[in-house]
Amino acid sequence: MRGRTPRWRCVFAVVCALLAAAGIAISLTWGRVFDSVVARQVALVPGSRSFREWEAPSVPLFMDVYLFNWTNSENFPQEKPHLVQLGPYRFKEHRQHVNVTWHVNNGSMAYRTLRSWHFQPSSNGSLDDNVTMLNIIAASAIYRARDWGFLEQKMLSMSLAMFGQHMVVSKPARELLFEGYEDALLDVAKTLPASATGGAPPVDRFGLFYERNNSITTDGYMEVSTGVDSGTLPGQVLRWNYEDYLPYYTGECAKNRYDSRFLREMFLYATLRRSSIKGWNGKTRTYLLKGSAGEFLPRDLTERSAVTVFVPDLCRSIQLTHKLSGELGGLPYHRYSVAPESFDNSTSSHHNTCFCNGDCSWGGVMNVSACRYGSPSFISLPHFLHADPALAAAVSGLQPDEDKHSFYFSVEPNLGVPLEVAARFQLNVLIEPNPNIALYEKVPKMLFPIFWVEQSVQTEASIIEELVYARTILEWGATVCACTALLLLVLVALATCCVPRHKYARPADGAIISEKPKDEAEIKLNNL
């Protein structure tokens, strides 16, 4: 009985010492330990939590569409267009990622996105609302004809009159959005060679979001990194539509700018569909961490970090810069937003020059014509926020407001998890005078606002709690490990100092030593 106590103490001391050493080691490398745990959590591998959330997101996603009703179109162009904002028309989005293919050899994954939208009665307005909008079909045809000869333009002018084309169309919102409406000009376009329509596929109807519902082709084919290979982050766009460059731009802008380490595919907002006269949709593509509507962003973001995101429907990436910092449910965040110069045609940032594809006329708008089959589409922030004041002055009824119209996301900086996202864009159509086309003889040159869309996601309270928890572990883990190690060392000291020096103690120690090899032998046998 006497010999048992020291033996027990010795075992205890050894175990404590080992644990203390481990504790010190973990505490010294805490950052890296935490990183590897997080990396394993967010890696996109079959069956992982991250993958399941990403494949069929459970977080509710909504898309709010605001249409501009042109209320004095009969007095155009004598009177400035007066626009009344209608909406929001709210749609709930159901999203699924399909055709997922894993490429183990290069740590990538390819997929397509399948989405459907469901109208919500909580909308401010109904889908039967009659809305008057610029006739985009005619505007596209006239824009396409801008370099044609006199005779061809005259012929277009006559056909526009023949097919009953007017400056505006008045249709119920449901047709303008998802259902589409028929138009004689679309039937004519079907008979033309592809070269005359900019390669746009023939369609029967025109709608801003026509053929987007339940389609897997609109978003394109995406290839992203899985984050399995060390040093890579998940969700990085590697290829889009089988290309690793942007075919719509030249020089720097064509380079695979979205392949950089800091580039994440994130809230991807759509504009006109990749056709001159087809629809538009607001799109988000998210990589979900812990069920939040977040994407994979770089960790340890600072106020000086710039976050670049690839937006397929702009056919380019845009940069978001730090705007402010705040706190949400006890969690600090940095808010990154589209700065005036990141959404610009090069008046304030020369990096954007190669995105202009033309005369870089106005600041604060993007010419997305090249990736929309040559339609006169231009993207800005809603109500021309941060854009050239001349744009908003050309119409009446717009009131840019930073709070309502900016594009931003708020991120928990240490973990890189988005807490709040407001992705907003406005689609505008360019019109300009053409002396040979009767319909556009006297129009001013302007960008005509058509609609804007917002997709905002707020992280649920339970996820915020989880994040507060994770953050606490990140912050205090090293200290807790160090303290535990210290405590263990004290126990080791106590156990070794107070060993009673009885003569029977020695054999007991020997017993341990002799037992050990036996254990090892057993383990070896078991392994065999």
Ligand SMILES: *[C@@H]1O[C@H](CO)[C@@H](O)[C@H](O)[C@H]1NC(C)=O
């Ligand atoms: C849109 O404007 C037209 C023309 O002024 C008007 O007739 C129509 O009622 C308006 N629509 C709504 C939903 O207010």
Ligand SMILES: *[C@@H]1O[C@H](CO)[C@@H](O)[C@H](O)[C@H]1NC(C)=O
């Ligand atoms: C609803 O729409 C009307 C215009 O149709 C607008 O005057 C009103 O402010 C909107 N309400 C909200 C809550 O947006």
Ligand SMILES: *[C@@H]1O[C@H](CO)[C@@H](O)[C@H](O)[C@H]1NC(C)=O
């Ligand atoms: C892709 O997914 C869609 C929708 O789930 C399915 O109909 C189609 O057959 C799939 N295509 C391939 C090549 O797997």
Ligand SMILES: *[C@@H]1O[C@H](CO)[C@@H](O)[C@H](O)[C@H]1NC(C)=O
């Ligand atoms: C990864 O490998 C697959 C074939 O296994 C290939 O189709 C794909 O293009 C590769 N992706 C990249 C980014 O190299």
Ligand SMILES: *[C@@H]1O[C@H](CO)[C@@H](O)[C@H](O)[C@H]1NC(C)=O
């Ligand atoms: C989209 O398609 C679904 C059926 O898959 C339908 O229930 C829904 O109403 C459609 N959404 C719109 C906006 O038409």
Ligand SMILES: *[C@@H]1O[C@H](CO)[C@@H](O)[C@H](O)[C@H]1NC(C)=O
């Ligand atoms: C919209 O206009 C059409 C014809 O112009 C009319 O028949 C219909 O009742 C109008 N709908 C609403 C909701 O005002």
Ligand SMILES: *[C@@H]1O[C@H](CO)[C@@H](O)[C@H](O)[C@H]1NC(C)=O
């Ligand atoms: C917009 O881009 C298209 C296609 O690249 C180009 O032809 C056009 O001139 C540009 N328009 C303006 C106003 O910059």
